[in-house]
Amino acid sequence: MAEKRKFFYKDLADQIQRRIKNGGYRMSEKLPSLRSLCRTTGYSMSTVIQAYVELEKRGVVASRDRSGYFIKPSTDRLRPGPEIIRHEMAPGKISVDNLIYILTRDMGDPGVLKFGSVTVAPEYLPVKRLHAHLKSFTKTQVPKVITGYAHPQGDEQLRHQITNLLFPFIKNLSMEDIIVTNGCTEALSLSLKAVANPGDTIALESPSDPFIRRMLSDNGLYALEIPADPKHGINPDRLEKLVDQKKINACLLNANCQNPLGFIMPDENKERIATLLGKRQIPIIDNDVSGELYFGNTRPNPVKKWDTHDNVLYCSSFSKVLAPGLMVGWVIPGRFKNHIQQMKLKRSLISPTLNQALVASYLKEGSFPRHLRRLRRTLRENCQYCRTAVYKYFPPSVKMTSPLGGLCLWIELPEGCNGRDIFFEARKQGISIIPGFLCSSVDVFSRYIRIGYGGVWDEAADQAVRQIGRMVHRMDLRADRHKSDTQIKE
Numbered sequence: 001m002a003e004k005r006k007f008f009y010k011d012l013a014d015q016i017q018r019r020i021k022n023g024g025y026r027m028s029e030k031l032p033s034l035r036s037l038c039r040t041t042g043y044s045m046s047t048v049i050q051a052y053v054e055l056e057k058r059g060v061v062a063s064r065d066r067s068g069y070f071i072k073p074s075t076d077r078l079r080p081g082p083e084i085i086r087h088e089m090a091p092g093k094i095s096v097d098n099l100i101y102i103l104t105r106d107m108g109d110p111g112v113l114k115f116g117s118v119t120v121a122p123e124y125l126p127v128k129r130l131h132a133h134l135k136s137f138t139k140t141q142v143p144k145v146i147t148g149y150a151h152p153q154g155d156e157q158l159r160h161q162i163t164n165l166l167f168p169f170i171k172n173l174s175m176e177d178i179i180v181t182n183g184c185t186e187a188l189s190l191s192l193k194a195v196a197n198p199g200d201t202i203a204l205e206s207p208s209d210p211f212i213r214r215m216l217s218d219n220g221l222y223a224l225e226i227p228a229d230p231k232h233g234i235n236p237d238r239l240e241k242l243v244d245q246k247k248i249n250a251c252l253l254n255a256n257c258q259n260p261l262g263f264i265m266p267d268e269n270k271e272r273i274a275t276l277l278g279k280r281q282i283p284i285i286d287n288d289v290s291g292e293l294y295f296g297n298t299r300p301n302p303v304k305k306w307d308t309h310d311n312v313l314y315c316s317s318f319s320k321v322l323a324p325g326l327m328v329g330w331v332i333p334g335r336f337k338n339h340i341q342q343m344k345l346k347r348s349l350i351s352p353t354l355n356q357a358l359v360a361s362y363l364k365e366g367s368f369p370r371h372l373r374r375l376r377r378t379l380r381e382n383c384q385y386c387r388t389a390v391y392k393y394f395p396p397s398v399k400m401t402s403p404l405g406g407l408c409l410w411i412e413l414p415e416g417c418n419g420r421d422i423f424f425e426a427r428k429q430g431i432s433i434i435p436g437f438l439c440s441s442v443d444v445f446s447r448y449i450r451i452g453y454g455g456v457w458d459e460a461a462d463q464a465v466r467q468i469g470r471m472v473h474r475m476d477l478r479a480d481r482h483k484s485d486t487q488i489k490e
Contacts, residue, residue: 416479
């Protein structure tokens with residue numbers, strides 16, 4: 001009987017695998033439920049369960065908590081990634097294109113498919129648990145929370161929970177080192193104001209987050225854009241030469257799950273940069289907002305770990321992993337604490353007390369690590385679905401990154417294609433993307449685009465990538481024709 005049962009589940013697994021291979025199920029499509037498969041095949045529940053477990057072992061399907069089984073995207077034959085783009089490195093003003101404001105509006109438009117956003121879909125966030133905690137506040141707690149002011153540095157219970165989260169990575173951290181902010185954006189903005197004045201130069205990766213670049217522009221700062229390797233980030237040797245040659249007032253790093261390249265800087269490079277700039281007293285702003293969204297087995301270390309000179313301002317938030325609408329972030333400012341605390345009091349006094357109390361209550365529950373594991377697994381699958389769709393629908397010459405974490409793909413289009421044109425054409429179809437030129441003031445990323453995969457990956461998402469692929473195909477064809485016509489004339 002054991003042998004017969006084994007044959008049945010393997011036979012069923014083979015049938016499902018053949019159907020997947022022949023296109024009977026679309027990539028990212030949910031497979032039939034256990035009960036449905038029992039009804040349609042006549043097999044027992046135990047046989048169906050064994051068949052799905054067998055397919056998981058083969059790497060064909062993946063299970064999602066309380067959601068069933070989905071086709072696991074194949075990473076075979078996917079294209080190589082873009083190379084590092086070297087360019088002139090000189091401090092310069094940041095020009096902010098008006099297109100950035102269009103993107104901001106699109107983020108709040110429910111009719112737009114938001115590939116241009118690096119946010120996580122509500123379906124992947126613990127909304128029900130947060131709501132339960134909100135309802136659990138008693139009639140005596142609510143007035144106390146919403147009618148009073150928290151500690152100037154933020155809710156004590158929240159800072160205690162943040163200390164617990166970061167304790168393995170930042171030695172001797174106490175809640176007195178933490179200042180709660182209105183999201184990571186305020187943490188970064190306060191840090192920039194603390195370390196630089198208008199006209200000063202900030203070193204940062206190229207390409208980088210367009211909204212961070214807008215922040216530099218708003219503060220009247222110059223940017224020294226350093227070419228980042230898509231796999232490892234900034235080269236410490238190159239940074240050392242620049243520090244010796246140019247006046248750099250601070251360095252803003254996105255070392256973990258970088259936006260838009262998705263790299264995680266190696267620990268030895270983080271340590272070298274922290275030591276190099278620490279000795280020269282050049283402050284480092286460590287933007288670790290996506291540090292929890294790694295795809296590997298262990299959480300990557302922040303640059304702050306190697307801060308032996310009290311020189312690193314660590315910035316992060318819960319916006320990417322918990323609830324962006326709550327706007328709960330924090331900064332660990334080191335020797336700049338008094339300055340940042342004073343600026344925070346002048347700017348917004350304190351962050352909303354109810355939001356802080358809610359996040360603190362949820363973190364105290366203890367389910368946050370489990371939620372992060374589920375979220376990382378889902379985003380890793382979404383990344384592979386997105387990469388597979390680009391492979392299927394875009395021209396063969398297209399290159400794309402292989403992110404080690406984060407929420408976006410960086411895509412290099414064929415010569416003759418233009419990311420700005422793709423942006424406007426896609427927007428007509430209700431699809432938002434980021435054109436690469438917004439990620440740098442150096443004119444080298446015009447034929448790049450950024451696509452986010454933090455939303456629900458379903459048939460609509462797959463077809464949206466297909467539509468973008470068709471646009472790229474048409475643009476590539478026009479470029480080839482133009483090139484041929486030019487050669488004939490010559």
